[in-house]
Amino acid sequence: MARPKQKVSIISLAKEFGVSAPTISKALSNSKEVSESLRGRVRARADELGFTPKRPRRTTHNICVVLDLEINGSFRLESFQAAVVSGVYDFCSERKIEFSILGENFEKLEAMDLTKELCRRNADAAVIIRAKAERKYLENLQSNRFPFVCVYDGPPENTITLNDHLVGELALNHLVELGHTRIAIARNVGRRASSGRFMGFVQAAAIRGLAADAVTEVIPSKLGTGYEVGHEILREWIAQNRPWSAIFCTSDNVATGILSEAVQRGIQIPSELSVLTCDDIVSNAEAAPPLSVVDIPNQQAGYLAAQHAWEILTSDSSSIELPAPLTVEHVIARASTAPLLQA
Incomplete structure (x- = not known):
């Protein structure tokens, strides 16, 4: 029995020649971005296999x-x-x-x-x-x-x-400088970025000399969207007799949920609870009250x-270095964070 004819495509040619699919496409289009030698070999192999690319030739990427x-x-x-x-x-x-x-x-x-x-x-x-x-x-x-x-x-x-460690460090320092010593952090456990921010937050607390139990990682009993998690966090904060005076949310959706639940519960932000999050975007700047944020260069x-x-x-090089990790420089302080009110 004759062997079935192998299906030929730009992808199969890319695997055969050990290059990317776009490189094969350029070679078949006789682009000078690909070496003359590779162009010749790819086109000869395509002719041998009777392959004609269906994609139209383009002058832009x-x-x-x-x-x-x-x-x-x-x-x-x-x-x-x-x-x-x-x-x-x-x-x-x-x-x-x-x-x-x-x-x-x-x-x-x-x-x-x-x-x-x-x-x-x-x-x-x-x-x-x-x-x-x-x-x-x-x-x-x-x-x-x-x-x-x-x-x-x-x-x-x-x-x-x-540099997510620095994000957490800036957040902790902002809240401590406002006089807060009982602080919570809410993070997305499944995300590398949130984990880095958590570690930076905790390490900054230790450097500041805060007590071992000064920082609380908040894990709500009910999970959902970030917005829903924010609602649940504030409900549990009230049920637990308000164990902390400030919270850093690595997700702004969680922070927005906290603000929404605060309105429903009559909780005053920031006099009763300071809320800090990430990302200088319009929705955070126009929140009620406007959210203080660590400015992330997204x-x-x-x-x-x-x-x-x-x-x-x-590039002709097979090894191109990634840019260095991006850094963050400051917190944009708005009306959602304020100095701790002394009892």
């Missing part, structure tokens, strides 16, 4: 932002995601590169052949937001040598990172991610 949405439902950008996307867009606009977005629930991303989907969308590289290092779709991109860069969460060798992270993806795509 495309960087696609992939959003790992995690939650079923309508497409909705979280606060920091919007800033990261804006940074990617800024880079693409400067370089006259096409910009696109693919947003899917993580289960759909896990089930699809992401490399094939990105190629179908004419994407040459991807910036991925909210990925976890163990995601199968990242393995798909790596095995097919498709250029990608993650923002904050992802494989260390492919991820733009932030837009810069998006710009650097797109820039690094572009360098991977266009």
Whole structure:
């Protein structure tokens, strides 16, 4: 019996030659961005296999932002995601590169052949937001040598990172300088960034000489969206006779939930409870009261991610160093934090 004919594609040629799918596409398009030798070998092999690419030749590149949405439902950008996307867009606009977005629930991303989907969308590289290092779709991109860069969460060798320890340190110092000595921290346990902020927060408390039990990690008995968690945290704070006077929320959605529950319960923010979170975005600045925040450079992270993806795509080098971890410099103090009122 004759062996079935192997299906030929840009991806299968990329695996055969040990290069990325976009490189094969360029070689087939006779792009001078690929060496003459590789162009000749790829085109000769394609002719031998009778392969003609279906993708039209393009004169511009495309960087696609992939959003790992995690939650079923309508497409909705979280606060920091919007800033990261804006940074990617800024880079693409400067370089006259096409910009696109693919947003899917993580289960759909896990089930699809992401490399094939990105190629179908004419994407040459991807910036991925909210990925976890163990995601199968990242393995798909790596095995097919498709250029990608993650923002904050992802494989260390492919991820733009932030000095999250410093975020926690700045948050703790801001609250201590306001006179608070009984402080809580609410974090997203499943996120590397939140873990780093927690460690920085706790270490800063020790350096400040706070008592061992001065910092409380708040884990609500009922889980849900960040907003719902914020509501539950304040309910439990009241039920436990208000054991702390200030809280740092690594997610602004949790902080927003706390403010909402405070209104319903008649709790005065910040005279009864100071609330601090992350990200200088419009919704935090316009909250009631306006939220104090550690200013995270999310837009810069998006710009650097797109820039690094572009360098991977266009460089002849097989090893391109990631930018150093981004740093944070200050807390923007607003009306949600205030000096501790002495009894």
